[in-house]
Amino acid sequence: MVPSFRAFVVAFCAFSSLASALLPITIDGNMFVDSNGDPFVVVGVDYQPGGSSGYSNSASSDVLSDEDVCLRDAYLLQKLGVNTIRTYTVSPWLNHDACMSVLNAVGIYLILDVNSPLGGESIQRDDPANSYNEGYLKRVFSIVDAFMGYPNLLGFFAGNEVVNDATSASVSPPYIRAVQRDIKNYIALHANRTIPVGYSAADDNSLRVAGWEYFQCDSDEESLQISRSDFYGLNSYQWCSGRDDFQTSGYGVLETTFANSSIPLFFSEFGCNVIQPRTFTEINGGVYTESMLQVFDGGLVYEYSEEDNSYGLVKIASDGSATLKQDYVNLQAAYANMTYKSFVSKSFIDTSGSSNCNATYIESIDSSFNASFSLPDCPAEAMLKSGSGNNNIGKWIALNSTQTTYKIYDLNDQEISNTEITVVSDQTQPESESSVTSSAVPSATSAATTTSGFGNTSLSTTASASTSATSSSAATAALVGAAGPLVLALAGLLGITLVL
Numbered sequence: 001m002v003p004s005f006r007a008f009v010v011a012f013c014a015f016s017s018l019a020s021a022l023l024p025i026t027i028d029g030n031m032f033v034d035s036n037g038d039p040f041v042v043v044g045v046d047y048q049p050g051g052s053s054g055y056s057n058s059a060s061s062d063v064l065s066d067e068d069v070c071l072r073d074a075y076l077l078q079k080l081g082v083n084t085i086r087t088y089t090v091s092p093w094l095n096h097d098a099c100m101s102v103l104n105a106v107g108i109y110l111i112l113d114v115n116s117p118l119g120g121e122s123i124q125r126d127d128p129a130n131s132y133n134e135g136y137l138k139r140v141f142s143i144v145d146a147f148m149g150y151p152n153l154l155g156f157f158a159g160n161e162v163v164n165d166a167t168s169a170s171v172s173p174p175y176i177r178a179v180q181r182d183i184k185n186y187i188a189l190h191a192n193r194t195i196p197v198g199y200s201a202a203d204d205n206s207l208r209v210a211g212w213e214y215f216q217c218d219s220d221e222e223s224l225q226i227s228r229s230d231f232y233g234l235n236s237y238q239w240c241s242g243r244d245d246f247q248t249s250g251y252g253v254l255e256t257t258f259a260n261s262s263i264p265l266f267f268s269e270f271g272c273n274v275i276q277p278r279t280f281t282e283i284n285g286g287v288y289t290e291s292m293l294q295v296f297d298g299g300l301v302y303e304y305s306e307e308d309n310s311y312g313l314v315k316i317a318s319d320g321s322a323t324l325k326q327d328y329v330n331l332q333a334a335y336a337n338m339t340y341k342s343f344v345s346k347s348f349i350d351t352s353g354s355s356n357c358n359a360t361y362i363e364s365i366d367s368s369f370n371a372s373f374s375l376p377d378c379p380a381e382a383m384l385k386s387g388s389g390n391n392n393i394g395k396w397i398a399l400n401s402t403q404t405t406y407k408i409y410d411l412n413d414q415e416i417s418n419t420e421i422t423v424v425s426d427q428t429q430p431e432s433e434s435s436v437t438s439s440a441v442p443s444a445t446s447a448a449t450t451t452s453g454f455g456n457t458s459l460s461t462t463a464s465a466s467t468s469a470t471s472s473s474a475a476t477a478a479l480v481g482a483a484g485p486l487v488l489a490l491a492g493l494l495g496i497t498l499v500l
């Protein structure tokens with residue numbers, strides 16, 4: 001273990017001037033894949049400081065609009081070792097360029113919910129017909145406009161736990177498919193790339209299985225096929241660390257039940273906190289084991305910041321300072337022990353596809369589930385074609401700073417002195433080889449182009465991946481998590497065999 005970590009450090013530092021922008025994640029069969037076509041495993045946390053009450057339509061800020069706050073949290077997220085965050089609510093009218101660029105700089109992707117808790121900004125689970133209207137879709141399409149320009153946007157959640165009991169199950173599923181259809185049509189017309197769109201299911205044993213079958217199934221009709229989920233998230237609090245193991249948690253059942261999914265599945269929320277502090281035994285005993293990763297493509301721990309329900313990893317004070325909780329330290333240690341990079345390979349990708357939609361079969365899984373494939377028409381066809389009117393189209397920008405002005409405290413309330421982020425990705429799109437500005441290691445450069453698939457990556461001399469940040473295995477893991485393919489490619493160039 002230790003020698004291979006050293007190998008990583010050596011490999012990384014030798015090329016510390018090399019940084020490339022994050023490239024969009026796409027989908028191949030049941031997995032997210034990176035630009036090389038290799039599986040991308042979600043190692044992430046849910047991120048909504050302030051909780052749902054922290055958002056209002058007239059607010060001058062949201063959780064991804066303040067560069068200084070994002071620098072603070074990017075530092076902590078990078079040290080934690082994540083490659084993805086999920087955010088539930090943002091404003092389509094605010095500028096997110098700095099925060100999305102900071103996230104890119106530290107190698108983090110965003111999965112974004114399009115809805116908000118405010119009236120008119122989500123589908124009402126028990127009365128979908130009256131909430132699925134033009135005003136609602138204006139909000140949704142405006143969110144797509146605001147975020148489609150960021151290559152590190154991994155995907156959109158069209159809905160979160162809309163189906164959560166028998167009543168909502170009996171009316172809302174066709175509306176969720178309809179919203180997915182509208183978002184995917186909007187992306188096809190207005191965005192420059194395909195952006196995955198999916199659904200996040202509540203922790204209910206039979207409804208989530210019915211929902212998965214309903215949202216993943218295939219149709220020969222193009223207008224129905226486009227309404228399918230590109231990915232499916234499970235919010236699951238079944239495994240309580242300190243209490244459960246693979247079998248008592250029900251993970252064994254999950255693994256069997258969801259085997260052979262035709263779309264990527266992952267835990268969109270996990271991390272039961274019945275026993276505190278959490279020790280996150282489900283990381284290395286469950287989510288990131290070889291057998292689970294054949295079925296679930298990683299997950300997102302709930303949640304970054306401490307709110308009323310005590311799921312936080314970090315406490316944020318009213319002066320904007322952040323203090324680690326024991327949960328943060330425990331999760332960081334668990335992430336540092338992950339070994340999935342040594343065994344996850346292209347062979348985990350299953351492209352065998354799914355079965356045709358069969359309402360009778362789906363309703364046999366849960367009789368309350370409305371598996372009608374007769375979807376409501378889009379109530380805003382004209383706006384879908386012409387655009388939402390939101391001119392706030394996001395794009396990456398150069399960072400003003402790599403250092404937050406907020407104070408960050410460790411477990412013992414000692415201020416952490418160096419809280420600068422380590423830049424592992426620059427903000428430029430991949431360019432042609434003529435833009436290579438450093439040829440310190442020419443043979444490696446050309447090899448990188450062919451071996452790693454980081455073709456046409458510019459070698460930037462401005463990137464500042466610092467060497468000091470690699471001094472602990474946790475920090476190394478953070479780098480590996482953030483820039484895995486890059487590091488793997490570089491290690492490959494140096495003939496280093498990686499055994500993590």
Ligand SMILES: *[C@@H]1O[C@H](CO)[C@@H](O)[C@H](O)[C@H]1NC(C)=O
Nearest residue numbers: 148149150190191192393394
């Ligand atoms: C899409 O590409 C066009 C043409 O290159 C460009 O003008 C536009 O800004 C791009 N839009 C986004 C959202 O990146």
Ligand SMILES: *[C@@H]1O[C@H](CO)[C@@H](O)[C@H](O)[C@H]1NC(C)=O
Nearest residue numbers: 170171172174175370371372
């Ligand atoms: C299924 O949902 C659709 C859309 O809400 C509704 O029109 C239909 O009546 C529902 N079917 C049943 C059996 O409730």
Ligand SMILES: *[C@@H]1O[C@H](CO)[C@@H](O)[C@H](O)[C@H]1NC(C)=O
Nearest residue numbers: 255256257258259260261352
């Ligand atoms: C998954 O596919 C394998 C191989 O086709 C099959 O043996 C197994 O029964 C399937 N599992 C489920 C839960 O459908």
Ligand SMILES: *[C@@H]1O[C@H](CO)[C@@H](O)[C@H](O)[C@H]1NC(C)=O
Nearest residue numbers: 279284330333334335336337
């Ligand atoms: C990490 O792995 C080591 C060695 O197997 C083990 O002793 C330690 O308890 C593990 N830590 C966590 C947090 O999983």
Ligand SMILES: *[C@@H]1O[C@H](CO)[C@@H](O)[C@H](O)[C@H]1NC(C)=O
Nearest residue numbers: 356357358359360361362364
């Ligand atoms: C649909 O599912 C039902 C119940 O499982 C099954 O009896 C029927 O044969 C299926 N229909 C088709 C066309 O496969």
Ligand SMILES: *[C@@H]1O[C@H](CO)[C@@H](O)[C@H](O)[C@H]1NC(C)=O
Nearest residue numbers: 066067068098398399400401
């Ligand atoms: C970052 O730089 C831009 C352009 O110089 C400036 O408009 C903006 O206010 C700066 N932001 C911060 C947080 O300093």
Ligand SMILES: *[C@@H]1O[C@H](CO)[C@@H](O)[C@H](O)[C@H]1NC(C)=O
Nearest residue numbers: 430431432433434454455456
């Ligand atoms: C890289 O750039 C070259 C020359 O500009 C171009 O021919 C080639 O298609 C590019 N490769 C990729 C993968 O973009």
